[in-house]
Amino acid sequence: MGLIKALVVDDEAPARSELRYLLEEAGGVEVIGEASNAQEAFQLIRAIPYDVVFLDIDMPGMSGMQLAEALGQAEHPPAVIFVTAHSEHAVKAFEVAATDYLVKPVELKRLQAAIARLRPTEEAPVRVERVPVEKAGRKLLIQVQDIYYVMAKDDYSYIFTASERFLSTMSLAQLESRLESQGFFRVHRRFLVNLAQVGEVVPMYGGTMLLTLKDTAATQVPASRRRVPALKKALGL
Secondary structure: OEEEEEEEEEOOOHHHHHHHHHHHHHEEEEEEEEEHHHHHHHHHHHHEEEEEEEOOOOOOOOOOOHHHHHHOOOOOOOEEEEEEEOOOOHHHHOOOOOOOOEEEEHHHHHHHHHHHHOOOOOOOOOOOOOEEEEEEEEEEEEEEEOOEEEEEOEEEEEEEEOOOEEEEEEOOHHHHHHHHHHHEEEEEEOOOEEHHHHHEEOOOOOHHHHEOOOOOOOOEEEEEEHHHHHHHHHHOO
């Protein structure tokens, strides 16, 4: 199973933005739509086959609960994960077959557990040994262990080895999904790093961190403040 296609529904823009950020941190989910009310969400769901809807309950007009009930009548409804500031609707949420019920403010670990429930329990991670890339009009396959880091470039990515740069038509999120089980870590919204190729870490002002890689250029890659705690854990620091 690849990235889970998600729709975020909340009448408050800051809440949608925060959930988008948390989903990016959690990994494995691609937010391909947003809606500010249930009616708008219903129209989007009719047009695009989402895997999951992250749904607020208290919204003007049709409530999130009413939308979930309506979706339950569809032939192939998306999974529903409620994200709400109120805990009193939990029983009703599971009556409409919600996959999970998250109470704001949402913790990253709790969100990751909810995402895990969307995947079949028998699914095993697929080990990717090579990644397709392009250079000078040629399509090449490079070994995963030869990749030092990946940098986002619009909807594509640049993949860097010890001394070369290649273009990948996959997004950074797609590459993260494929490589995270092999020691790659999303250290910044624009960078995915092979932790085995990190030679030095330097704490920076404001809680950020600078990573120096083992490539020939001793490339330095920034780690954002909000990713540093998990990065330290991954590096055993």
